[in-house]
Every structure is written in C-alpha cells, then in structure tokens.
Amino acid sequence: MINFELPERITNELQMARMVAEQVLRPHSRYYDEHEHERPWEYINMMWPVLRDQQRKQLERSANGQETRREGPGIATVRLVMLVEMFSWGDAGQYLSTPTPALGGAAIEAVGTPEQKERFLRKFTEGDPKWGAMAMTEPGAGSDTSAIRTTAVLDQETNEWVLNGEKIFCTNGALALEESNGLVVVWATVNPGAGRAGMKPFVVEAGTPGVSIAKKENKLGIRASDTAAIVFRDARIPYDNILGSAEVQRTDDGTTKGFQGAMRTFDATRPVVAASAMGIARAALEYTRDRLAEEGVVLDYTRPRHALTAVERDLLEMEAQYKAAWLLTLRAASMMDHGRANRLEASMCKARAGEAVTWITQKAVELLGPLGYSQELLVEKWMRDAKINDIYEGTKQINLLIVARSILGYSRRELK
Numbered sequence: 001m002i003n004f005e006l007p008e009r010i011t012n013e014l015q016m017a018r019m020v021a022e023q024v025l026r027p028h029s030r031y032y033d034e035h036e037h038e039r040p041w042e043y044i045n046m047m048w049p050v051l052r053d054q055q056r057k058q059l060e061r062s063a064n065g066q067e068t069r070r071e072g073p074g075i076a077t078v079r080l081v082m083l084v085e086m087f088s089w090g091d092a093g094q095y096l097s098t099p100t101p102a103l104g105g106a107a108i109e110a111v112g113t114p115e116q117k118e119r120f121l122r123k124f125t126e127g128d129p130k131w132g133a134m135a136m137t138e139p140g141a142g143s144d145t146s147a148i149r150t151t152a153v154l155d156q157e158t159n160e161w162v163l164n165g166e167k168i169f170c171t172n173g174a175l176a177l178e179e180s181n182g183l184v185v186v187w188a189t190v191n192p193g194a195g196r197a198g199m200k201p202f203v204v205e206a207g208t209p210g211v212s213i214a215k216k217e218n219k220l221g222i223r224a225s226d227t228a229a230i231v232f233r234d235a236r237i238p239y240d241n242i243l244g245s246a247e248v249q250r251t252d253d254g255t256t257k258g259f260q261g262a263m264r265t266f267d268a269t270r271p272v273v274a275a276s277a278m279g280i281a282r283a284a285l286e287y288t289r290d291r292l293a294e295e296g297v298v299l300d301y302t303r304p305r306h307a308l309t310a311v312e313r314d315l316l317e318m319e320a321q322y323k324a325a326w327l328l329t330l331r332a333a334s335m336m337d338h339g340r341a342n343r344l345e346a347s348m349c350k351a352r353a354g355e356a357v358t359w360i361t362q363k364a365v366e367l368l369g370p371l372g373y374s375q376e377l378l379v380e381k382w383m384r385d386a387k388i389n390d391i392y393e394g395t396k397q398i399n400l401l402i403v404a405r406s407i408l409g410y411s412r413r414e415l416k
Helices: 008-034 041-063 076-095 102-111 114-125 173-177 192-198 257-294 310-337 343-367 369-373 379-390 396-408
Strands: 132-135 151-155 160-171 183-189 199-205 211-216 227-238
Touching: 008 041, 008 076, 008 379, 041 114, 076 257, 076 310, 102 114, 102 132, 102 183, 102 199, 102 257, 114 199, 132 160, 132 173, 151 183, 160 173, 160 183, 160 199, 173 183, 173 211, 173 227, 183 192, 183 227, 192 199, 199 227, 257 310, 257 343, 257 379, 310 343, 343 369, 343 379, 343 396, 369 379
Parallel strands: 132 183
Antiparallel strands: 151 160, 160 227, 183 199, 211 227
16 A cells, blocks of 8 residues: 655654744845855754754764665655655755855765765865856756866876856855855866866865855846856866766766766756746745635636636646646655666756746736735746746756657767
8 A cells, every 4th residue: 555644753853844944044035046155054054053063973884884864765755746746835045055065065976986076075064165166068068068168187296176267157156165164166167178078077075275156146036046157277186076976987878987977966956946846836835726716716626617607717737737747756755765766757857847946936927916026025026936846957848858858769969
C-alpha cells in the first residue's frame, strides 16, 4: 500500500518553515524589493545556526561512512523541495539569500572527491554566515556552454591554475566572495578548441587575488537576491581545486565524464528551482482565490466547466496548472531520492513550473484589476519574481530540448 503521509519530523519542519515564511519573510517582502542591495539579515541570522549544524552533521556522517540522508529513500529531496516551496511562498528573493553552499556545493557533492568535500564544505560548519555560488554564464556564453571563454591554464612551475575571464548573472556571487569566506565553482576551459570537452569546474575561494566583483545587477524581480558579475585576472588557485580530471577526453556528444558529472548538479537542483516557482505560484493563487471569495466568487467544483463564469474558469485553470507542475516536481525529487536517473523529469518539472508560475501570477494581476497592478498588494511583485524561474538554471527552451532528446532518443548533436 502506498503511504503519502510525511514523517512527523518533516511535518514539524514544515510547520516551522511556515512560521518563518509568515513572520519573517512575508513582512519584509516589500522592503527588500525596494532596497535591492540590502541584505535580509533578519532571515540570514535566523537560518545560519540551523544550517551550519546540519552541514556539520552531514559531514560527520559522510566521514563515518554513514548514509547522509537520514530520512531514507523517498524523502530527503522531497523534504527539501517542500521546505523551499514554503520559504518561497514567504519571499523568493530572501529565500535565495539563504546561507548555504548552494549550487557550488551541489557541484562539489556531485563530482568532488571525499577530500574536496571535506575541505571545501567544512567552512560552512563554522563561524559567520557563508555562501556558495556557481559561475557559468558569460557575456558571450549563455545557454550555449560550449562558447565559454574563461580560461584555466596550468602553470607548470607553481602547479597552479591561472584563471582569466568574466562571469555574469552569478547568484550569490558577491555574498560568497565579498561578504563571507565562501566559494564559487567557476566553469572554465582548459582547451578552447575542444568545446564542452575542454570545460572544467574549479573551486575559487573568497580572498583569492585577481578575483573581483565587477557589478551587482539591478533586477526586475527577486530583488533581495544577490546577482553579480565576476572578473578573473590571473587568479591563481591550487591544482587540487579542479573538480574531476584535468584530462580532455571527447565522447560521442563532445563531453567528458567530468562535465557529465557536474551536469548532474542540475538534475538535483532543477526540482528545487521548480519548487521555488511553486511557492510563488501558491502565494498568488491563494491570495487571488481569497480576494475573489470576499466578492462572492467561490468555485463550485460540482458544476461543469461550461457552466462557470470566465473568472471562475480562469481560477480553475490556475489551480490546475499549479497542481500539475507541483506533482511533476515531487516526482522528479522522489526519483532522485530513490537513486533513479531523473534528467528527463527534472527538466520537465523545471520547464513546466517556470511556465505555470509565469501564467498564474500574470493571471492573478489580471483578475485583481488595477489593485493587482498597484504596489498596494504583493501580487505585482510575485509576477516580477516569477519570471526568473523561466530563465535561470536552464531556460525553458533548453529544458524542452533536453526533454525532446530524452523522449526521441536524439543526441545533443542530432537535436539542437
């Protein structure tokens, strides 16, 4: 018999997350939207002790050879996406400022050696709040990662990698490098002529000479989140800071095992991004439904669709799109918990969630009329926050390409 009930400990965590969302994130939502480059320290200082202790326990279990997912198969990632959905219901921008290893840590977990995991992730178990980040996008390389031009050249005399180039739109880049002793996983090429096969991930720690923040972006949405451009000028890092092998080996699709391993990062994180989108969507859906109910518009699920008013049909469609995307997200997360390949499902939920939250929040603004468009309510902010979910960690178009390749059996070269 299938049991859909969550363990009591997870239920308690969700209740605590809701309290944080209601009492800390939501009340400060408008303020940090209007003061983009201020940090939400109320939330950061509340979360850091909890997350620091969790990271310490995880490293200790790993060092002892114990299973790091205490909840067992079928719940660890599902638990994470549920918590992320709840925090994003409170405020997605502030949630993105959570002090964790984030994407950088996910890459280290995916392809780092046990020594690298201990060395780099140990810093997230001590001291003041710290952040991790990943730097991949460049001015001339967005979705086409083979166009990356940031270089990593090995200095044979010092046995150090020398990085040169520029990265843009790096989430938490400034938090990781300027405001904490954090780290950024930087994608660079060791052989520009080798395409994706020459791409390698390198761990660059805060305080590395030659690394600087060139710009902090002013954004449409998630304005409490830090987005930065990073410049590398003869930045030297130890040889052992490369994740995976330094050797360039081509495969049929022009990648390497190292690249493929790092891409597993996105199989793990795309359901999390989808969950964040669902938190925003639920906030807009619930507010719109409650506001319409005050005006006497209450859905009667026993009536056929053709008997509903236009507003009722729109509200019904908002609910349907939310639930469909949320179920896809839970499926992708559950597959990861059970050790099953989930690249198709991760891309499906990411593409669907980004599309759904964009439509749902836009429809919320529309149904609430001038009030929804005004800053008196948070609905217009949710619409602006929503759009990023259609863009970062793989645009909808890229994820649909991945879905098509998986279903049709085409390689990257056969279907572009």
